[in-house]
Amino acid sequence: MNWNEKLETVKSVAITGHVRPDGDCIGSTLGFYNYILDNFPEIEVDLFLEQPGQEFSYLKNIEKVKTTLSEKQYDLFVVFDCGDEGRFEPFRGLLSKASHTICMDHHMANSGFADENYVVPDLSSTCELLYTSLTDSMISREVAECLYTGIICDTGIFKYQSTTSETMRIAGRLMDKGINHTKIIDDGFYTKTYHQNQIMGRAMLESVLFYGGKCIYSAASMEIMEFYGLDGKQMGGVIDQLRNTQGVEVAIFMYELKKGEYKVSMRAKDYIDVSRVCRFFGGGGHVKAAGCTMQGTVHDIVNNLGAQLEIQFKEHGVN
Ligand SMILES: [Mn+2]
Secondary structure (H helix, E strand, O other): OOHHHHHOOOOEEEEEOOOOOOHHHHHHHHHHHHHHHHHOOOOEEEEEOOOOOHHHOOOOOHHHOEOOOOOOOOOEEEEEOOOOHHHHHHHOHHHHHOOEEEEEEOOOOOOOOOOEEEEOOOOOOHHHHHHHHOOHHHOOHHHHHHHHHHHHHHHOOOOOOOOOHHHHHHHHHHHOOOOOHHHHHHHHHHOOOHHHHHHHHHHHHOOEEEOOOOEEEEEEOHHHHHHHOOOHHHOOOHHHHHHOOOOOOEEEEEEEEEOOEEEEEEEEOOOOOHHHHHHHOOOEEOOOEEEEEEEOOHHHHHHHHHHHHHHHHHHOOOO
16 A cells, blocks of 8 residues: 555545544544645645544644535545444545545454555554555654654553554654654653543542452543543543553443443453454454443443453453
8 A cells, every 4th residue: 555656646635533533543644634735735635533632732733623524525535543434423424425435444343434445453553554655755753743643542652462563663763753752652642631630530449340350440420521521532541540450351441421321441451352342232443452332321331241251251261
């Protein structure tokens, strides 16, 4: 896959990624957007996303992100970091209208909805895949900042199992572009607002161990999120802190989307495949990091997830 060849044949490009965009989604879409502006100034390019989080404000042109769909027709529509049409619902209209569509992604359950699908399941990040399809000498510092952001977010700063020596080599090439990697890691990953830290503390305080301490869950209701003035995309980091609990194989964090409906995030450490559990409940993701949306009380949801987890624990001879 060589993006330059594709871009040489089009006059207009629309870009999007998944709902509740995370660092990899923002990094890949905005990185590609900036790459086009830098190298193909004659192309008309628009980037459509739900409002990105404040923590990514250091990325160039993030204020250019369009949060509402336009009626324009584009030669090419590109979707990054997104496995199915339902996950870019607000901008789905672009799919049928555009002359040609391309998806670039690293989710195992990618449905192949685009005309061309470049999917490498369980690669560290969409940003890593995007890097390999761009021309290094045409990547500016600002594009490198976007791609590096995506890689650190999706690898938990080079920690998750999806991190390979190739991931590190690419990150090194991006560092050579002169990026401030220390600031990117602080701003894009670690820094939390006071209220985010408060809800993190509360989530830890209210967390519950189960399955003999091998699983842990915590939840945030709509009332709690409203009290702290936070929405779902500001809850990042809670699930990772839960996962850090000693002895825990699986961490679950859920926050209420609307009455009786929760966005569930799951992380596994070693042998459990949480994407299998999330797919069972209509979601998806990666082997060690996945999510789904579920109905019911927190208690019901944990019971339902627990039953699926138990199947896998038994397969591994763990009781
Ligand atoms: Mn990703």
